[in-house]
Amino acid sequence: MIGEIKDINFSEIIESSNVPVVVDFWAPWCGPCKMLGPVIDEIAGELGEKAKFFKLNVDENPETSSRYKIASIPTIMVFKNGSIADTLVGFRPKDAIKGVIENHI
């Protein structure tokens, strides 16, 4: 299962993790985000403990969204040791996303 990450716990989560943290920036009004949701769920299931997965609702968490300059959603960011290791903007096929995440494992 994918947890929610918010402005208040964002830094703590990405800095304290010893595996890559994948954050899916989304919003309820965004069509492609809805399509991406189940794809991310599947990848999270397949990768198990090797990475942590979170969703961030950009409407409810403006601070984080503006700090990372989210200009288009869905955006997927992979964090390693607290900083951005990779960014994917827009929907991507499952294999493409999984491949990018695996590069950081």
Next chain:
Amino acid sequence: MDNKYDIAVVGSGPAGLSAAINGKIRNKRIIVFGSKELSNKVIKAPKVDNYLGFYGITGAEMKKQFKKHIDAMGIKITYERINAIYAMGDYYGLAVNEKIYEARTVILATGIEYTKPLRGEEEFLGKGVGYCATCDAPLYKGKIVTIIGYNKEAEEETNYVSELAEKVYYVPMYRGAYDLKRGNIEVVSDRPIEIQGKDRVTKVVLKEREIITDGVFVLKDSVAPNQLVPGLLVENDHIKVDLNMQTNLSGCFAAGDCTGKPYQYMRAAGQGQVAALNAVSYLDSLK
């Protein structure tokens, strides 16, 4: 039985129709997206001398023959424009605004679009440049947005964005009266040259002036194939296919002008057939 189609054909030109009849002959559940006119490039041809069996035929007559053929086989065209196609893993989601059609395979037969992207458009995609204003508008709440509109529908999106953004510049790429509702929309009748910025878009350079802006939406009739299908491999403006008309995404095929030159009816129809037969083999291999 689920309600997924076996094959979704996107485009109703010679490539798409040839794919459709061959998919239908093989008893697959197909859906074909396209237009009433079938293809503007078919109806506009004054005289065609290189379509085997139809020497000296006009485009309009050819369209009639195509229509008779699909009618005889009970193939209906769904008159809808696909906005985006999502590779979900073992199927594809084809979006028409809020509605999603599902199919196991897709055949792209969308023809070719001649409008080139603006300088900077691809570089800043996702960093301030977007193709769906209504999708990303909430991210520009209280900000400045520029919309480059190639058709009337763009006006509707501009009206929506103007409810959220502080200021909207509308750059029309066509002539006519513009149905724009709010006072914070400024029409800029000038030719856009380049989109500029550093990490993100900061301005649009036009022939006569520059606009400082936080975001730019480019709204065209049709989008590039790799915008239509995120993750699709495109090479030199054409969809990359192998001899089976297979793209880099499994279960996704392409045929006709969208795969490359020469741009010709018989090549398009031939590729549509190859794509359909390989889609059928792919479907059979899933069982």
